[in-house]
Structure formats: C-alpha cells, structure tokens
Amino acid sequence: MSSFLGYEVPWLEQHNGVHTAQEISHQPRLWRALSEILEQQYDAVSTFLNPLLERSDLRIILTGAGTSAFVGDAAAPFIQQGLGFQVESIPTTDLVSNPQQYLDPSRPTLLVSYARSGNSPESVAAVTLVDQLISDSHHLFLTCNGEGELSRYAEAAGNAYCMLMPDGSDDKSFAMTSSFSCMLMATLTLLGGQSPSQWSEQIAATATLCEDKLLQWQTAIKALADMPYERLVVLGSGGFAGLAREASLKSLELSAGKVMTTFDSSLGFRHGPKFTINDKALVIQLLSSQSYTRQYDMDLFKEIRQDNQALGHVAISEIPFNEEGVFELGQLGLGDQWLCFPFILFCQMLACEKSFQLGLGPDNPCPTGEVNRVVQGVTIYPFNQ
Missing domain, CATH: 3.40.50.10490 (Glucose-6-phosphate isomerase like protein; domain 1)
Known part of the structure; x- marks a missing residue:
C-alpha cells in the first residue's frame, strides 16, 4: 500500500492530507522531470533569453503573488550573483496597486512571472501593466498550468516565453509545495549563470x-x-x-x-x-x-x-x-x-x-472559505496615465 511521509493513503484521505503529503514527497521525482524539460527546451529558451541578457541596461523583475512572490525573494540574490547585474523581486500585489512606483518606462524590462495556476488576478494584471507602461517589455512565464491565462497569453504574444513545470507540479492541495520548488529550481538553472552540464548534475x-x-x-x-x-x-x-x-x-x-x-x-x-x-x-x-x-x-x-x-x-x-x-x-x-x-x-x-x-486537514485548512487556493475577491482597476 502506498504511503507518504510515513502515513498510508487511507489514513491520509481520512485526515484530509493525501494531496499535501504526496506533493511534498514527489518533489525529487518532479525535479528530475524538470531537468529533462530544461534540457529539451534549452535551445528555444536560450534563443529567447540570451539577446536580453546581453543588454547591460536590462532590468529583471521577478514577480508573483504569495508563495509565488517568495520564489523571487529566494532566487533574486543567487541570480544577481550569477548574472552580475541587478535583479529585483517585486510582488505582483505591489506592481498592480502601485505601478508608477515600481515600473520604469525608460528601461527594457524582463518580467519573470511565477504562477501555480496562472489565473491569479494580480498575475495577469501585472503582465498587462508592464506591456502598457513599458514599450520594450519581455516576459518569461514559469507556471504549472498549461490551461492558465498566462500560458494562453504566451501562445499569442511575440514578447513572451512560457515554460511549464512538470506534470504533477500544479498542486491540488491548498498550500504550494512542489509548485514552489519547481519554479525556484527552474529559475536557478535558467538564470543562474551555470551550464546545462553543471545544473543537471546539481539537480540529480x-x-x-x-x-x-x-x-x-x-x-x-x-x-x-x-x-x-x-x-x-x-x-x-x-x-x-x-x-x-x-x-x-x-x-x-x-x-x-x-x-x-x-x-x-x-x-x-x-x-x-x-x-x-x-x-x-x-x-x-x-x-x-x-x-x-x-x-x-x-x-x-x-x-x-x-x-x-x-x-x-x-x-x-x-x-x-x-x-x-x-x-x-x-x-x-x-x-x-x-x-x-x-x-x-x-x-x-x-x-x-x-x-x-492540530487536528486540521492540510489539503484544505480553511474549509469555511475565507482563504482560498486561488485568491478571490480581487477587483482589478484600469490604470490611466
């Protein structure tokens, strides 16, 4: 019988924790799958990124909401060290409410967007605002949902590249676990200044x-x-x-x-x-x-x-x-x-x-719905310059 974190599946199902336990446990397998994705897409993503990374005036913003924002917080110091120029982590929740304070229309900008679902209202609005305010804008989407709005945006846009995380990374549980680690690992490999042979060994x-x-x-x-x-x-x-x-x-x-x-x-x-x-x-x-x-x-x-x-x-x-x-x-x-x-x-x-x-169910610790897996209740207002 399958078990995760030392608990058999029937016990986890009874205690509303099977998704969380499984999603924590399967991360090493997903990282190996991510390594294969990175290798397969290396030429294509390099064609997109390399001309941008050669520009000394490029501004890189790492962004997301909640846990997705914290991918950028964790990655930014390592990426800045690897690339040798300024990298900033700015949450979508700040970019959307105060775009005039965070966006510089005079500088080419690569917005790296992290999203488990790709449907959070702030994530979509941040992309729209960057395109609205910065003429030389570019987007790298690291997301876990091929059907999300960010994925669909990349299909139609000429200034965007979307890399989907491995199957299984779109966590079903309330909390982001494998989605967080996969997006962080993808960032450290794509923007960390290492060669594919280096990061493939490190991932393994x-x-x-x-x-x-x-x-x-x-x-x-x-x-x-x-x-x-x-x-x-x-x-x-x-x-x-x-x-x-x-x-x-x-x-x-x-x-x-x-x-x-x-x-x-x-x-x-x-x-x-x-x-x-x-x-x-x-x-x-x-x-x-x-x-x-x-x-x-x-x-x-x-x-x-x-x-x-x-x-x-x-x-x-x-x-x-x-x-x-x-x-x-x-x-x-x-x-x-x-x-x-x-x-x-x-x-x-x-x-x-x-x-x-504590007697809670980690798959849904807030069953009454005040806090949700994908945030609700956000109104996005048009920004008029």
Whole structure:
C-alpha cells in the first residue's frame, strides 16, 4: 500500500492530507522531470533569453503573488550573483496597486512571472501593466498550468516565453509545495549563470539527497510537531531569508493561523524581531555553507542557545557540527542555492505534521472559505496615465 511521509493513503484521505503529503514527497521525482524539460527546451529558451541578457541596461523583475512572490525573494540574490547585474523581486500585489512606483518606462524590462495556476488576478494584471507602461517589455512565464491565462497569453504574444513545470507540479492541495520548488529550481538553472552540464548534475544530487531526507527526517519532525509551540520563527541570510519567508508561510497556512509565524535574516533579527522568542516559540535556522556568511549565522545560533528563551531551537546545516538539534546534511558541496531544496523540504514536512497534530486537514485548512487556493475577491482597476 502506498504511503507518504510515513502515513498510508487511507489514513491520509481520512485526515484530509493525501494531496499535501504526496506533493511534498514527489518533489525529487518532479525535479528530475524538470531537468529533462530544461534540457529539451534549452535551445528555444536560450534563443529567447540570451539577446536580453546581453543588454547591460536590462532590468529583471521577478514577480508573483504569495508563495509565488517568495520564489523571487529566494532566487533574486543567487541570480544577481550569477548574472552580475541587478535583479529585483517585486510582488505582483505591489506592481498592480502601485505601478508608477515600481515600473520604469525608460528601461527594457524582463518580467519573470511565477504562477501555480496562472489565473491569479494580480498575475495577469501585472503582465498587462508592464506591456502598457513599458514599450520594450519581455516576459518569461514559469507556471504549472498549461490551461492558465498566462500560458494562453504566451501562445499569442511575440514578447513572451512560457515554460511549464512538470506534470504533477500544479498542486491540488491548498498550500504550494512542489509548485514552489519547481519554479525556484527552474529559475536557478535558467538564470543562474551555470551550464546545462553543471545544473543537471546539481539537480540529480539534490534530488537524491532529498529522497534520503524524506525518510530520515520523519521521526524527528513528528517529535518537533508534537511540541506545544504557538510561534514559529525561521531565520536565514541572503537568499535563505526569502526562503525563510516561504517556510514561515507554510506553517501559518497549514495551521490555519493557530501557529503564528515570522521570518528574518540572521543580522536583522536582533533589531526588534527577537522579541518574538518566548517559551511558546520554535526557532529554525537555515545555515549558510559559505564561510563568510556562516559566521553571522553561527553567532546568532550561539546567542539563541545562550539566551535559553525558546521552547525549541533547531538548525539545518550542510556542514556538520556537534550540537543538539542540528539536522545535518553532510558536507556535500552543493552550494547555497541548491541547499534551498532540502531546507524548504524540512519546513514543508514540519508544516504538514503540525497541521495533523492540530487536528486540521492540510489539503484544505480553511474549509469555511475565507482563504482560498486561488485568491478571490480581487477587483482589478484600469490604470490611466
């Protein structure tokens, strides 16, 4: 009988969690499928992207709403480092409400749009506004739904390229899990400054590592979820700060707000947000493998341990070190951008387990409909210059 995250399918169906558990578990398989898609479309997407990336005045905006926006938050620092020029993550929810503050008509712009469904009203409106206000506009759509509005737009537009994520990435559950990781992985490969041979090896190694951790972490994560924490704090530096934002949202969503969550950078956390730590708080640190950055992560790790104020404090690290509560990946040399995937996997698993522990159904933690899988109730107004 099939099982996911240590639970058999009938139990998951009874507890309204079969989609979430399956979608977390099948990510390594989807990443391998994504690697094949990237290889198959490499020539076509390069023909679209390369002339743009040769332009020194190009502005790249990574955009989406909610979890899709956090793909950009996590990716932007890594992409900027790889490409060598400015990359910005600006949510569609900001672009649509304040286009005059974020869009520069004088600069050629590549808008990279992330969307699970491709039907969120802000996602469609952001594309329309960019085309309306910027004459030299271009679009790269990374989406999971071939029938969505963004996919259909790309079919008819001469300034757009759409890459569909693998079958199965259009998550059926409320929370985005495999859709998030696939769109992030596609971004890091297409815009990360690596060759296909480099990223194909990295994807394979990352998938193998995460398959192992899906099994190895189950017991420990169940024990963490059983702790009576009411707050979750996720901390990381650079791109891991953006990843921490997504990790904190997963627990907020799947607990239906019963676990209040926050995120921050290692250095930023001391500047006020540290007040969130109390005896009802679980703190998770995502530790960089880069020696310079890791110094700041480890200083905060030691400080939190010395303060001894948190209910629980754990860290995830590629580099082994002998401390209780550290989930070690082993010194694999993947590099920080690829550590995003085991890091977010851990946090997804914890969010799902906490949802079960609270007696909720992670597939739909808000059955009364105040919060929906695809956002509703948004009115898009025409922008008149």
